[in-house]
């Protein structure tokens with residue numbers, strides 16, 4: 137029996153290579169902020185003639201501009217290049233359990249229009265929420281006063297399962313109002329902008345690479361701890377998707393063989409111990425069982441108002457119920473991180489989402505426990521970081537899905553040639 141798999145590589149025509157070089161140069165200019173042509177040549181490994189030719193094209197197209205003279209080299213001042221951030225704009229949308237968030241922004245995330253609605257979400261049926269997303273987007277475009285042809289595209293992130301390549305969302309568990317939904321096709325048909333879809337943890341992992349704490353990392357695992365627990369696995373600078381687009385489901389690794397049943401059908405999944413909802417439930421249950429807690433005072437007796445933030449606040453004040461709940465959370469997270477490091481051997485594990493508020497409380501203990509449990513290795517080892525982007529990582533990630541196309545997809549560059 138043949139085992140499926142292919143390592144076939146397709147060839148490259150000269151025109152493809154020109155577009156790849158354009159993407160590389162554009163990405164290098166953005167990462168540098170400002171850069172001279174000679175530094176561009178050094179950093180990209182391209183020869184000066186190619187740099188001159190391609191930067192002229194990008195300048196003519198308006199994607200980059202000259203930012204003024206740089207430091208004098210041997211008596212001659214060199215012009216610095218930077219991207220022209222207001223030349224094009226991107227729309228990003230995050231679809232989640234509780235709300236829909238959206239931003240419209242320039243390429244540097246500097247001029248940002250932001251919207252959020254709670255009247256539509258994954259909890260509401262698709263035939264209500266999708267038109268609400270259209271209205272949200274149209275209202276942002278109207279407010280911005282932008283010409284529609286300045287908008288490069290729309291990036292959307294949502295919980296999986298989904299097919300990022302085809303742009304299809306497949307019936308997220310517990311959301312019966314969302315049958316198989318071809319998001320890309322629906323948005324492109326209605327709004328006319330190129331549309332990209334990915335799951336929220338993958339998008340957040342990409343955001344950390346472009347804007348957050350993973351700028352210098354190539355191999356890392358991002359764990360998004362929000363309503364659920366997701367993971368984005370970055371290998372050699374690219375998201376690892378797996379054969380069936382469901383890699384990185386870190387929330388559903390078993391950490392307790394005989395643990396309670398999870399929505400996914402399995403038992404003892406990590407998500408049941410570290411999602412903010414699970415920590416809140418644990419504290420609520422302890423109070424209902426008669427333990428007294430500062431958390432009860434903080435919510436003035438209304439146990440529905442218990443939040444992860446308040447539990448962290450109470451734990452920082454040494455409230456026993458809160459401390460116990462955070463300890464279970466920290467122990468389970470430790471096991472999850474150890475399993476991730478043993479599986480992928482990353483440079484770093486990044487923690488993001490709602491748990492940023494717990495950094496001060498758990499960081500040292502988390503690192504210590506993790507390295508006690510890790511398989512012995514050489515002198516080097518993965519580091520653990522809290523996200524710098526916190527809960528904004530997924531929406532910035534949705535924005536990054538479109539930006540990434542500018543850097544990585546020569547065909548997208550080719551389209552730009554036609555639209556400007």
Ligand SMILES: [Zn+2]
Nearest residue numbers: 388398400405
């Ligand atoms: Zn599960």
